[in-house]
Amino acid sequence: xxxxxxxxxxxxADGCRWIEIWVFVDRFDRFGVAGDWNLAGYLKGFWxxxxxxxxxxxxxxxxxxxxxxxxxxxRKRKRRAEPxxxxxxxxxxxxxxxxxxxxxxxxxxxxxxxxxxSATTDHSRGRAVREAADRALxxxxxxxxxxxxxxxxGRTLKRRVLPRAGRPKPVxxxxxxERSKPPALKTKARVLGRLVPGCRKLPLPxxxxxxxxxxxxxxxxxxxxxxxxxxxSAVGGAPSAALAEGPM
Amino acid sequence: xxxRRSRSRQMSSSRITDEQINDLLTKLQAVLPEAHLRSTDRVxxxxxxxxxxxxxxxxxxxVDDLSERLSELLANNDINSAQAAIIRSLLR
Numbered sequence: 097x098x099x100x101x102x103x104x105x106x107x108x109a110d111g112c113r114w115i116e117i118w119v120f121v122d123r124f125d126r127f128g129v130a131g132d133w134n135l136a137g138y139l140k141g142f143w144x145x146x147x148x149x150x151x152x153x154x155x156x157x158x159x160x161x162x163x164x165x166x167x168x169x170x171r172k173r174k175r176r177a178e179p180x181x182x183x184x185x186x187x188x189x190x191x192x193x194x195x196x197x198x199x200x201x202x203x204x205x206x207x208x209x210x211x212x213x214s215a216t217t218d219h220s221r222g223r224a225v226r227e228a229a230d231r232a233l234x235x236x237x238x239x240x241x242x243x244x245x246x247x248x249x250g251r252t253l254k255r256r257v258l259p260r261a262g263r264p265k266p267v268x269x270x271x272x273x274e275r276s277k278p279p280a281l282k283t284k285a286r287v288l289g290r291l292v293p294g295c296r297k298l299p300l301p302x303x304x305x306x307x308x309x310x311x312x313x314x315x316x317x318x319x320x321x322x323x324x325x326x327x328x329s330a331v332g333g334a335p336s337a338a339l340a341e342g343p344m
Numbered sequence: 345x346x347x348r349r350s351r352s353r354q355m356s357s358s359r360i361t362d363e364q365i366n367d368l369l370t371k372l373q374a375v376l377p378e379a380h381l382r383s384t385d386r387v388x389x390x391x392x393x394x395x396x397x398x399x400x401x402x403x404x405x406x407v408d409d410l411s412e413r414l415s416e417l418l419a420n421n422d423i424n425s426a427q428a429a430i431i432r433s434l435l436r
Binding site: 181191194195198199201202204219221222223224225226229230280281284285287288291292300301304305307308310311312314315317318321322323324325327328329330331 | 361364365368369371372375376389390393396397399400401403404406407408410411412413414415417418419427428430431432434435
């Protein structure tokens with residue numbers, strides 16, 4: 097049984113509205129992707145189920161059809177679709193990401209110009225760019241991975257302490273599993289979990305899956321940002337007056 | 345996942361998990377740079393995890409550097425819609 101909670105927070109990221117909806121679930125269910133994303137739509141709501149993040153509805157901004165998914169129906173899904181690493185290498189994905197990033201960068205520029213010019217240092221602008229890039233990357237992941245959801249949650253919404261959904265963890269089994277790994281591995285795994293957003297307390301198999309996807313996504317991010325930087329230097333090389341003269 | 349929690353099967357579940365972990369580590373190692381230099385026989389878990397951490401850190405650094413570079417470029421040249429269109433066409 098799913099009870100919906102109050103709408104606790106909302107934020108804006110890259111022009112999308114993010115609304116946090118709390119849902120408390122009586123029994124644990126393997127979380128799964130709530131169907132396909134409508135590419136022209138935005139993530140409208142998502143909620144926590146115990147300690148897993150469930151995907152909620154997507155509502156289009158008007159470009160495409162709304163694709164509302166019922167989270168209740170999707171809970172019956174037994175297997176989670178494995179996120180494919182190949183998509184991060186496709187040109188199409190990179191182009192989509194680059195376009196989104198360019199739009200986000202335009203907004204960053206706009207907001208930093210609105211503030212006091214002397215107050216914004218290079219570093220704070222760089223940080224704003226980094227955060228915009230990360231958010232765009234997380235959005236490109238379409239909510240299928242924990243790290244992407246953690247980025248989207250952490251950057252725009254207030255942090256929340258998650259109430260446990262009353263699912264008791266069998267402590268004995270957890271301890272037995274830990275003993276099977278030598279402490280050196282545990283330390284390294286913990287370090288790794290800290291490097292990837294949202295994966296601190298993940299068991300090793302899930303952590304390794306998240307890490308592979310995260311690395312592939314980061315590589316795409318580097319490729320896309322380098323291309324944009326090159327394009328910007330090429331465009332910026334011409335005096336801006338020439339560009340202002342007339343449309344090219 | 346809830347089915348694996350039954351205590352009577354806890355030893356077998358950790359054996360299954362170890363194989364799974366080894367598989368994932370091999371897959372992860374393939375993604376890391378210099379994967380072709382390594383022998384594909386042995387997967388030292390500690391080394392793979394260490395290399396992964398280092399690689400992620402270096403990727404983070406690259407992204408930070410690129411962000412700085414982009415922010416400098418943005419500071420000098422505002423992106424108006426015409427330039428955005430040009431950049432998009434350059435990326436095509």
